[in-house]
Amino acid sequence: MGKTYSYRTKRRRIQRELEYLNHDALDVFKETTACSSPCLDLIAPIPDYLPTDRINLSEIVNNLQDPCVSISRLEVSSDLENNESLESVDTSEKSLKLGSERAIKHYNKQLSGEEKREENIKHALGQWAVESNVSQITVNKLLKILKFKAQLTFLTQDCRTLLHTGSNRVMNIKVMKSGLYYHFGLVNGIKRYSSTCVLDKHIKIAVGIDGLPISKSSTAAFWPILAYIMPHKQYVFPIGLYYGSDKPEDSNAFLSDFITEVLGLFDEIVINNESKKITIEVFSCDVPAKSYVLRIKGHSGFFSCTRCTIEGEYVHNRVCFPYDENGITKRNHEDYLNMVDEEHHVSPIISCLVLIPGIDIVNIFSLDYMHLVCLGIMCKLLNHWLTTMGPSSVRLPSWKVKTISDRLAQLKICITNDFSRKPRSLKYVRLFKATELRQLLLYTGPVVFENIISDDCYNHFLTLSVAMRILLSSDLNKYIDYARKLLEYFVKTFQQIYGSHLVSHNVHSLLHLADDYDKFGNLDNCSAFPFENYMKTLKKMIRKHEKPLQQVVRRYEELCDVQITKSNKCREFNFSIKEPDCFFSVKSGHIIQITDFNLSTGCIFGRSFKEQSDMYKIPLKSSNLGILIVKDLSVDIKQWKISSIEKK
Incomplete structure (x- = not known):
């Protein structure tokens, strides 16, 4: 169903455009009549009752007073019969056949101050409704209050007009064997x-694929293909979306539209009048999604490792x-193409992703540390310490668990606003999110586990913590080889402490994790965190059980009509004069507490700590990682440039 406007609105706005055409369109008509130009299509044959020396278009507009009067004599108004939006009626090539932007610019210039105010109010209401995910019923109620109580008569009564919502029937949905698929387009x-x-000439794309259950009472799920332009990970967008009671039966059929589009981008394309080259840089998936897309063994298979040919053991x-x-x-791309290791594959047909020019199918899939380390290894260690899953030698008594939980509670006031979650008790460990496990591994763990778990377990944990801090830092690349050795030591020692039968697929994959740093840099560049964050956005687009795929398509179309708000997430950190967001390290090596700042001059004022010491020295001095114990705050206030801030 198209967008609708009242007859009064149509008359008023079309009157303005036709007055413009009254001066220009007739000249075009007369000139093109002599030369038989295609512009003759602009106006239908002139009726006998109109003078030939001048076409008074305003008389035709007056006919709109009677809805029954046909205005089909003029092709300019043909789209109104389908209730199309004013923008498409007044300026599109379908209605004007003029094909120039002059009419659009003229239309914008002709808007009076009052009309601009009306358009701004409409835009603001639409942006609020879309960004806040407000239901249509609620928006309709608000529109009626504003229209009839606040006398904002220019507002529509139906939010579908305000939001430019398309018809209930979403076109171009592809029917697959086990569900439906819609392709938004890369x-x-x-x-x-x-x-x-800010786009470079060479645009690099990160792609994420995973399943998203949308109901607790059924097996219905989405399988989205998501992407973002590197390094702008805060702007994730959908390429395609599948909906069904199970995952797509054939992964190649699921990816076919994506592959077709990518192959069409092999040559450079023009964006904003600039030639751009687009390449797929990385795929970020968890192990089940990766095995599904690549058509290989899952994590429980004997030959399931995607990076090497190790054979698992059943113990x-x-x-x-x-x-x-x-x-x-190690595996390589040619071995995958030729299916050298038949035990590694689950299908006689390999993934259609190999059709992408220049792709290395083995290394383009990152070992996503969110699933591998945070939800995998860190969660596994906690389960071994807190439950009966691990050996009795590492199991913690209840009083030690309580001590750790108390320490975490005490650290709440020390956690800066850069973290999305505060620490919580270990009794909620089964509910911990990946961000909480990451925080425990890199920040709070070395503090709360000290002198609680055994020395062997603590030093073993520190090995993983230090290695991951190196791999997640862009300025510690000089330690990358050392991080690789630390991970190798962690895997080797893991089977000595916990048993070789507990060296799972995730634990083994740590041996290959440093290779991703060599290829992609900081592991945050190739993680699934941005895609996982976008999953909740997809889920919020569903407002009822019926036709969830169509709902997401319509909500996304509404979102595309809203101006994108630039995110400030590109900033490395926030600073404040309030604790705990006032402590920083500066390039001179001092640790300071900010007491004041002046953004206009770019200066900060504060006091520095006189004494610094390492928190730990094994397996690496913590000062090399920017981790220090400080004390004795100076009295004198000094000044630094904001640009001198190095770490928080």
Whole structure:
């Protein structure tokens, strides 16, 4: 169903445009009559009752007083019969056949101050409704109050007109064997953010694929193909979306539209009048999604590792991958194409992703540390310490668990606003999100676990913590080889402390994690965190159980009509004069507490700590990682440039 306007609105706005055409269109008509130009299509044959020397278009507009009067004599108004939006009626090539932007610019110039105010109010209401995900019923109620009580008569009564919502019937939905698929388009997403992001000549795209359950009472789920323009990870957009009672039966059929579009982008395309080259830089998936897309064995398979040819062992009713002193043989793209290791594949047909020019199918899929380390290894360690899953030698008594929980509670006031969550008790450990586990691994863990867990377990944990801090820092690349050795030591020692039968697929994959740093840099550049954050946005687009895919498509179309608000997430940190957001390290090496700042001059004022010491010295001095114990705050207030702030 098209967009509707009242007859009064149509008459008033079309009158303005036709007055403009009254001066210009007739000249075009007369000139083109002599030369038989295609512009003759602009106006229908002149009726006998109108003078030939001048076409008074305002008389035709007056006929709109009677809705029954046909205005089909003029092609300019043909789209009104379908209740199309004013923008498409007045300026599109379908209605004017003029094909120039002059009419649009003229229309904008002709808007009076009152009309601009009306348009601004409409835009603000639409942006509020879309960004706040307000239901249509609620918006309709607000519109009626504003229209009839606040006398804002220019507002529509139906939010679908305000939001430019399309018809209930979403076109171009592809029916698959087990569900439905809609392709939003990679280029469409890039163009949408082209005015917000600074695009290089070479645009690199990160892609994420995963399943999203949308109901607790059924198996219905979304399988989105998401992407963002690197490094602008805060602007995630959908490329395609599948909905069904199960995941797509054939992964190649699921990816076919995506592959077709990517192959069409092999040559450079024009965005904002500039030639751009687009390449797929990385795929970020968890292990089940990766095995589904690549059509290979899952994490419980004997030959499931995507980076090497190690064969798993079946010990104590589980598949494990004990550390091999003899080294490992790495997989490569050619081996995948030729299916050299048949035990690695689950289908005689390989993934259609190999059709992408220049792709290295083995290394383009990152070892996502969100699933691998945070939800995998860190969660596994906690379960071994807190439950009966691990050996009795590492299990913690209840009083030690309570001590750790008390320490976490005390640290709440020390957690800056850069973190999305505050620490909470270990009794909620089964509910911990990936961000909480990441915080425990990198920040709070070395503090709360000290002198509580055994020395062997603590030093073993510190090995992982230090290695991950190196891999998640862009300025510690000089320690990358050391981080690789630390991860190798962690895997080797893991089977000594917890048992070789507990060396799972995730634990083994740590041996390959440093390779991703060599290829992508900081592991945050190739993680699934941005895509996981966008999943809740997709879920919020669903307002009822019926036709969830169509709902998401319509909500996204509404979102595309709203101006994108530039995010401030690109800032490395926030600073304040209030604790705990007032402590920083500066380039001179001092740790300071900010007492005041002046943004206009770019200066900060504060006091520095006189004494600094390492928190730990094994496996690496913590000062090398920017982790220090400080005390003895000076009395004198000094001044620094904001640009001198190095870390928080």
